[in-house]
Amino acid sequence: MDLTLLQTRLGHTFKDAALLQQALTHRSHSSLHNERFEFLGDSVLNCAVASLLFDRYSKVDEGDLSRLRANLVKQQSLYEIAQRLELSQFLRLGEGELKSGGFRRPSILADTLEALFGAIFLDAGFDAACKVIRSLYIPILDSVDPKTLGKDAKTLLQEYLQGKKIALPQYNVVATHGAAHSQEFEIECLIPKLDIQVFGTGGSRRAGEQAAAKLALEAVQKTLVKTPAAARKTRTRTSQLKLAGIATVQAELPIDEPAPKMTQDAAPDGKPAAQEGGSKPDQPLAATHTKTA
Known part of the structure; x- marks a missing residue:
């Protein structure tokens, strides 16, 4: 040879x-x-x-x-x-x-x-x-990441979620299949905040959790790439204030941010339009919510 x-x-x-x-x-x-x-x-x-x-x-x-x-x-x-x-x-x-x-x-x-x-x-x-x-x-x-090389799927998923300030996943045994000496475990992995639910199987509970964690990590990464934090859904909240023939339009606000109180809006003559606990002005304030295209 x-x-x-x-x-x-x-x-x-x-x-x-x-x-x-x-x-x-x-x-x-x-x-x-x-x-x-x-x-x-x-x-x-x-x-x-x-x-x-x-x-x-x-x-x-x-x-x-x-x-x-x-x-x-x-x-x-x-x-x-x-x-x-x-x-x-x-x-x-x-x-x-x-x-x-x-x-x-x-x-x-x-x-x-x-x-x-x-x-x-x-x-x-x-x-x-x-x-x-x-x-x-x-x-x-040259082709690997030293931060992740050698880490199991559950550890990688946990670290990824912690980095995004998302609660840790939940693992549940859904079912077991096969005879006692050769059982296969079906494990559910839940990440409620992202509405993610995946299932993994393995010859032991630990192996099933690792399989589920791998699928969950892939799902989390895809979800966050599609909807990054900076682009969270916002509710279009457009209000028109009709006062003496003049209309002003509020800017869009995120879902979690309340609309500002309209208690000290000034009228054209510089006087307050309304005061909390006070009397109403001669011209009533009309607020309507309309959808934008």
Whole structure:
């Protein structure tokens, strides 16, 4: 098997080709497999990613840095990088794993990638391994938001609503389906202020709430984009004051703002038109409400 292409994609050429061969070898293939390399590579990866995040996000606190790192080194993230490298075509698997599709299994691909990082560390040291890891992760960091990466849907929804000063959502179990050992929960998520009601399902109550929260967040964002706060509905309240043949028109007022009191409106001769608790003027005040086009 020619491994030149893989080394080009990694950006590292091995001095000891045997290290690369072992890093790609699953335990189903032979006794000289990659599990010890994987153990080493896991530690190298965590340190390299921590260093990368520390350098890149100088204003992010320790808690958020830990969240970011955990998300970047988890199996799914490693699996996606392995797919980008087309690592499956270089794996050395036993016959049983080949037949069962082991070359597509996320756990095997993620573990092999970690083993490669360990092999590079053994071949050329930490700086070489760190350089490879940075080259693989920087494109990912360029396309994600560090404020949201790794946060679950319920947390994102809660933070979004709090930022808009909207009350937190309500979650209710609507129904459960299936046998006791394989139940599916249907969860309702309500945001009364925005008239939003969505439903999510999952194998547990928590999973159902996460599914519902994801749908609710999408609905909230769409709703607020369509009707931003600055453009809330207003009621057209046009009043004409007919006094001695002169008509004045009030400006439009928002729904929640009361109409001003008309107790000290001046007549053409400069005298008050009406006074609270006093006598009525000779010419009565007529106020009508008309709709505008």
